Amino acid sequence: MLQKVVRSTVIDAPVERVWAVLRDFNSHDRWHDVVAESAIEGGEKSDQVGCVRAFTLKDGNFIREQLLTLDDRTYKSTYCIVEATVPLQRYVATVTLKPVTDGNRTFWHWESTFATPPGRERELRDMVAQGVYEAGFENLRRHLRTGGDLRVGPSTGGGRGAAAGLPAALPLPTRRVVVSRYGGADGLRAEDGQAPPPGPGELRIRQRAIGVNFLDVYLRRGWIPPMLAEGGVPGMEAAGSVIDAGEGAAGFLPGDRVAYLGPQPGAYAGVRTVPAAWCVRLPAAIDDDVAAATLLKGLTADYLLHDLGRVQRGTRLLVHAAAGGVGLLLCAWARHLGATVLGTVSSEEKARLAREHGCQHVIVTRDARFADAVRQACGGADVIVDGIGADAQAENLAALARRGHWISLGQASGALPPIDADALLHKSASFSRPVVFDYVATPAELEQRAQRLWQAIAQRAVKVPPIERHSLESAAEAHRRLESRATTGALVLVA
Numbered sequence: 170m171l172q173k174v175v176r177s178t179v180i181d182a183p184v185e186r187v188w189a190v191l192r193d194f195n196s197h198d199r200w201h202d203v204v205a206e207s208a209i210e211g212g213e214k215s216d217q218v219g220c221v222r223a224f225t226l227k228d229g230n231f232i233r234e235q236l237l238t239l240d241d242r243t244y245k246s247t248y249c250i251v252e253a254t255v256p257l258q259r260y261v262a263t264v265t266l267k268p269v270t271d272g273n274r275t276f277w278h279w280e281s282t283f284a285t286p287p288g289r290e291r292e293l294r295d296m297v298a299q300g301v302y303e304a305g306f307e308n309l310r311r312h313l314r315t316g317g318d319l320r321v322g323p324s325t326g327g328g329r330g331a332a333a334g335l336p337a338a339l340p341l342p343t344r345r346v347v348v349s350r351y352g353g354a355d356g357l358r359a360e361d362g363q364a365p366p367p368g369p370g371e372l373r374i375r376q377r378a379i380g381v382n383f384l385d386v387y388l389r390r391g392w393i394p395p396m397l398a399e400g401g402v403p404g405m406e407a408a409g410s411v412i413d414a415g416e417g418a419a420g421f422l423p424g425d426r427v428a429y430l431g432p433q434p435g436a437y438a439g440v441r442t443v444p445a446a447w448c449v450r451l452p453a454a455i456d457d458d459v460a461a462a463t464l465l466k467g468l469t470a471d472y473l474l475h476d477l478g479r480v481q482r483g484t485r486l487l488v489h490a491a492a493g494g495v496g497l498l499l500c501a502w503a504r505h506l507g508a509t510v511l512g513t514v515s516s517e518e519k520a521r522l523a524r525e526h527g528c529q530h531v532i533v534t535r536d537a538r539f540a541d542a543v544r545q546a547c548g549g550a551d552v553i554v555d556g557i558g559a560d561a562q563a564e565n566l567a568a569l570a571r572r573g574h575w576i577s578l579g580q581a582s583g584a585l586p587p588i589d590a591d592a593l594l595h596k597s598a599s600f601s602r603p604v605v606f607d608y609v610a611t612p613a614e615l616e617q618r619a620q621r622l623w624q625a626i627a628q629r630a631v632k633v634p635p636i637e638r639h640s641l642e643s644a645a646e647a648h649r650r651l652e653s654r655a656t657t658g659a660l661v662l663v664a
């Protein structure tokens with residue numbers, strides 16, 4: 170009769186980190202105390218299905234095991250004994266990992282079936298359950314706690330990186346979305362890729378939620394080639410947990426929940442390696458999808474209101490796309506500051522939402538006609554936040570109050586034609602063309618703005634916009650909806 174042994178545990182580390190160790194079929198002599206020496210036969214790679222590991226135990230026994238399956242998506246591997254001096258017959262084992270949803274921990278399930286010589290069932294069951302599995306759980310915990318997994322390379326043949334004095338962590342497999350060709354959303358394609366180990370000052374992050382921004386659409390269309398070439402991965406922000414940290418990534422540890430935004434695209438991926446200087450730690454109250462929905466857009470609202478626009482009680486602020494991601498955050502925060510908030514939207518449904526988020530005067534227009542309505546409502550706008558671009562140029566000038574400030578934030582309707590400086594003259598108006606990354610250029614400034622945003626959300630000065638979720642693989646659908654003006658609030662890709 171076949172014997173069955175099943176053991177499971179929870180490891181206090183993210184699933185990717187545990188898997189990075191266990192998927193290496195030749196890693197066990199680095200972390201499991203019962204194993205003396207191990208090598209992969211025939212110079213094959215240690216994650217190659219079919220490879221055989223030959224190892225000795227510290228008690229002198231010798232075992233050869235073959236890797237039967239390895240699945241990086243489900244974190245599952247199967248292997249069997251092909252030869253052993255211990256009497257385990259027809260031994261087949263499966264290792265399965267699952268992320269624990271509450272925190273950054275890993276559920277590890279280890280089971281096997283095997284036959285034994287008659288009368289030795291109990292002895293061999295206990296040996297596998299306690300000597301191999303339960304001891305293995307403890308040994309791996311210690312290995313991770315002491316960072317033993319962070320500086321060792323993949324092993325092949327008889328030797329391995331660490332033994333050969335070539336420390337290097339493993340690249341991790343990941344799904345990612347690339348712009349296969351500039352143009353429509355159909356050019357977005359999901360594929361397999363790798364996230365390199367973190368270099369000095371870098372973090373490798375298991376991303377759970379990725380923010381979609383209109384900038385991603387410009388990049389996909391090929392409007393800013395120096396920023397994203399064809400074949401590149403778009404996306405400027407995400408949230409998740411740290412898998413591993415490079416040297417000098419001060420203040421971050423594996424398992425930390427973080428979010429980031431950065432001036433180089435590449436966020437449409439399950440795992441990404443980024444400079445720690447782009448990252449902030451997340452408070453427990455901010456979920457990953459809320460962070461991905463609000464970080465870039467909320468810090469944009471922060472610098473527009475507090476720095477560039479200097480919005481305060483009584484400021485007449487006009488927000489275009491008031492029911493969009495940036496728009497709703499701006500309306501709510503500006504209202505909290507005591508501004509008079511006006512906004513444009515393209516439908517009654519969007520108008521309702523903008524009002525709920527603090528916009529007092531909502532102008533419904535699909536073709537960027539709003540100047541008359543603004544003048545009627547308040548005489549003119551002191552500050553205009555314009556993400557529309559081409560279609561709204563003339564109306565923006567007409568809607569500005571004397572000494573008004575027109576902030577050109579984006580160009581959802583097309584590139585803004587050059588501005589004639591004299592057009593600003595007759596109202597002593599000013600014009601700015603800012604980018605959020607210049608307002609979070611140092612870790613200190615990023616941290617300060619992020620803290621202000623989390624606090625504003627906690628105190629309900631800012632209402633979190635509705636979040637529309639798509640899977641990472643459905644990024645093209647998210648883009649189609651965003652650029653067809655079908656969405657309200659923020660879009661997030663769930664990895």
Ligand SMILES: NC(=O)c1ccc[n+]([C@@H]2O[C@H](COP(=O)([O-])OP(=O)(O)OC[C@H]3O[C@@H](n4cnc5c(N)ncnc54)[C@H](OP(=O)(O)O)[C@@H]3O)[C@@H](O)[C@H]2O)c1
Nearest residue numbers: 382383490493494495514515556579580581582604605654
């Ligand atoms: N410079 C920066 O620092 C910075 C940072 C973040 C965002 N941005 C810019 O801020 C703007 C808003 O970004 P977001 O990500 O929050 O997007 P969003 O506002 O959620 O979506 C764009 C909205 O623009 C409006 N729109 C007007 N004309 C359009 C057109 N021809 N095609 C498509 N949409 C049109 C639509 O709202 P209606 O249907 O209601 O008109 C649409 O929902 C974008 O221009 C973006 O590039 C700039």
